[in-house]
Amino acid sequence: xxxxxxxxxxxxxxxxxxxxxxxxxxxxxxxxxxxxxxxxxxxxxxxxxxxxxxxxxxxxxxxxxxxxxxxxxxxxxxxxxxxxxxxxxxxxxxxxxxxxxxxxxxxxxxxxxxxxxxxxxxxxxxxxxxxxxxxxxxxxxxxxxxxxxxxxxxxxxxxxxxxxxxxxxxxxxxxxxxxxxxxxxxxxxxxxxxxxxxxxxxxxxxxxxxxxxxxxxxxxxxxxxxxxxxxxxxxxxxxxxxxxxxxxxxxxxxxxxxxxxxxxxxxxxxxxxxxxxxxxxxxxxxxxxxxxxxxxxxxxxxxxxxxxxxxxxxxxxxxxxxxxxxxxxxxxxxxxxxxxxxxxxxxxxxxxxxxxxxxxxxxxxxxxxxxxxxxxxxxxxxxxxxxxxxxxxxxxxxxxxxxxxxxxxxxxxxxxx
Amino acid sequence: xxxxxxxxxxxxxxxxxxxxxxxxxxxxxxxxxxxxxxxxxxxxxxxxxxxxxxxxxxxxxxxxxxxxxxxxxxxxxxxxxxxxxxxxxxxxxxxxxxxxxxxxxxxxxxxxxxx
Numbered sequence: 274x275x276x277x278x279x280x281x282x283x284x285x286x287x288x289x290x291x292x293x294x295x296x297x298x299x300x301x302x303x304x305x306x307x308x309x310x311x312x313x314x315x316x317x318x319x320x321x322x323x324x325x326x327x328x329x330x331x332x333x334x335x336x337x338x339x340x341x342x343x344x345x346x347x348x349x350x351x352x353x354x355x356x357x358x359x360x361x362x363x364x365x366x367x368x369x370x371x372x373x374x375x376x377x378x379x380x381x382x383x384x385x386x387x388x389x390x391x392x393x394x395x396x397x398x399x400x401x402x403x404x405x406x407x408x409x410x411x412x413x414x415x416x417x418x419x420x421x422x423x424x425x426x427x428x429x430x431x432x433x434x435x436x437x438x439x440x441x442x443x444x445x446x447x448x449x450x451x452x453x454x455x456x457x458x459x460x461x462x463x464x465x466x467x468x469x470x471x472x473x474x475x476x477x478x479x480x481x482x483x484x485x486x487x488x489x490x491x492x493x494x495x496x497x498x499x500x501x502x503x504x505x506x507x508x509x510x511x512x513x514x515x516x517x518x519x520x521x522x523x524x525x526x527x528x529x530x531x532x533x534x535x536x537x538x539x540x541x542x543x544x545x546x547x548x549x550x551x552x553x554x555x556x557x558x559x560x561x562x563x564x565x566x567x568x569x570x571x572x573x574x575x576x577x578x579x580x581x582x583x584x585x586x587x588x589x590x591x592x593x594x595x596x597x598x599x600x601x602x603x604x605x606x607x608x609x610x611x612x613x614x615x616x617x618x619x620x621x622x623x624x625x626x627x628x629x630x631x632x633x634x635x636x637x638x639x640x641x642x643x644x645x646x647x648x649x650x651x652x653x654x655x656x657x658x659x660x661x662x663x664x665x666x667x668x669x670x671x672x673x674x675x676x677x678x679x680x681x682x683x684x685x686x687x688x689x690x
Numbered sequence: 691x692x693x694x695x696x697x698x699x700x701x702x703x704x705x706x707x708x709x710x711x712x713x714x715x716x717x718x719x720x721x722x723x724x725x726x727x728x729x730x731x732x733x734x735x736x737x738x739x740x741x742x743x744x745x746x747x748x749x750x751x752x753x754x755x756x757x758x759x760x761x762x763x764x765x766x767x768x769x770x771x772x773x774x775x776x777x778x779x780x781x782x783x784x785x786x787x788x789x790x791x792x793x794x795x796x797x798x799x800x801x802x803x804x805x
Contacts, residue, residue, distance in 0.1 A: 392779075440799055441779050441797075441799045442691045442777075442778040442779050442799060443778070443779045443780075444777070444778040444779065444780050444781075446780070446781070452780075452784075458780055540779070
């Protein structure tokens with residue numbers, strides 16, 4: 274096997290095994306930096322051995338054995354870790370077992386890692402960086418590029434977060450009972466933030482930036498596998514996949530953003546949509562609806578319509594009503610109002626949009642939606658003013674481009690009138 | 691693991707009737723006694739108001755100045771503290787979440803030195 278071939282397969286293997294390896298080592302050593310270094314050392318050892326010996330049948334177990342050997346060396350040098358040495362030896366047999374099936378021990382380690390990375394005592398930025406670095410296996414530089422911040426900033430966030438985990442004794446555990454819903458919500462919020470950061474980036478940016486949407490989808494599918502009885506991770510995964518299935522239609526040939534109504538629906542990945550819908554069905558059958566399941570259901574209704582005009586707006590408004598009961602936020606109310614506009618016309622929508630102005634005045638999509646309803650009502654000058662306000666409030670190049678085009682159209686029709 | 695919990699009275703207190711305040715104080719007293727009894731609270735006190743505070747500053751040369759008031763002029767001042775002993779931060783958050791008053795509670799791990 275060529276060196277580059279080994280390199281590529283090691284990368285793929287590490288993607289799946291890193292969280293499991295790091296998680297097990299964190300649990301035993303209680304030291305995040307040491308755990309990450311040991312995994313790195315094991316990867317280097319693989320690059321030395323595999324080109325000559327071939328990729329082992331069970332590469333995950335091979336890496337764990339290599340990491341464990343190095344951990345034993347490290348621990349031997351530090352007498353105070355004697356009890357941990359005993360634990361390493363005791364668990365040796367379990368770790369050498371097949372990694373593919375994993376077993377509850379390995380599964381717990383990865384889950385513990387995810388919940389600790391997303392602990393509410395850490396800032397959102399730190400949660401995101403830790404999750405991508407430790408569970409997702411991204412290099413610090415890759416995390417920095419993805420969020421357009423200097424690498425030193427990300428490195429500092431990681432150092433501070435790991436220090437707080439140690440000094441404030443943030444436990445390495447999966448929360449249980451009454452704590453679980455809120456803490457799981459925290460994990461899913463981090464994953465959805467990562468997804469949106471990738472998904473909302475314009476196509477031109479994606480070439481430069483890592484595809485965070487795919488990273489988030491992968492992390493979410495991991496949580497679904499590890500918590501098969503929880504419906505909300507399934508709902509979020511379905512939501513992500515429903516978005517990804519239609520990603521190709523979101524940008525025109527010139528790289529400009531195409532709105533849902535104008536998308537070429539033949540570009541949608543029907544098979545992926547059907548699979549995501551089936552996943553959502555499975556989540557809903559558990560009988561504990563939540564915000565992500567409802568959002569996925571709304572997107573699923575959109576995705577099932579062959580034409581924009583076929584969309585079942587009545588059902589979408591009903592789903593927004595349910596979502597609004599769980600999440601009574603002005604942004605959900607705004608989205609609901611836009612659906613009302615399709616169902617009952619722009620005047621009805623505007624009547625629901627206007628009262629939100631006090632709380633959403635700084636939100637560009639409030640002004641964009643208001644502008645659209647005003648346009649449909651023929652109030653061209655008011656519409657143009659609203660679109661101009663929306664333009665002032667966003668920095669996303671793709672959205673700015675779309676708003677500018679809309680403004681040009683409005684100004685043209687105002688001149689004609 | 692020992693943590694210092696700094697308790698800062700929220701503005702909600704000002705809007706309460708004397709009766710409501712007395713009820714809350716009673717609940718806090720009962721909660722506190724329970725935590726002391728089960729060994730989670732090692733020590734702690736409610737403090738007199740910030741207007742009773744005196745700040746002493748000392749520099750490297752030993753020069754001392756004494757001024758009236760707390761050392762940080764802030765709207766939120768510490769109104770009480772507790773030193774707690776629990777296994778980890780989750781246990782600390784869970785304990786502190788049971789505090790009956792409408793207040794903000796800051797949890798800080800203490801530096802424990804060996805020996």
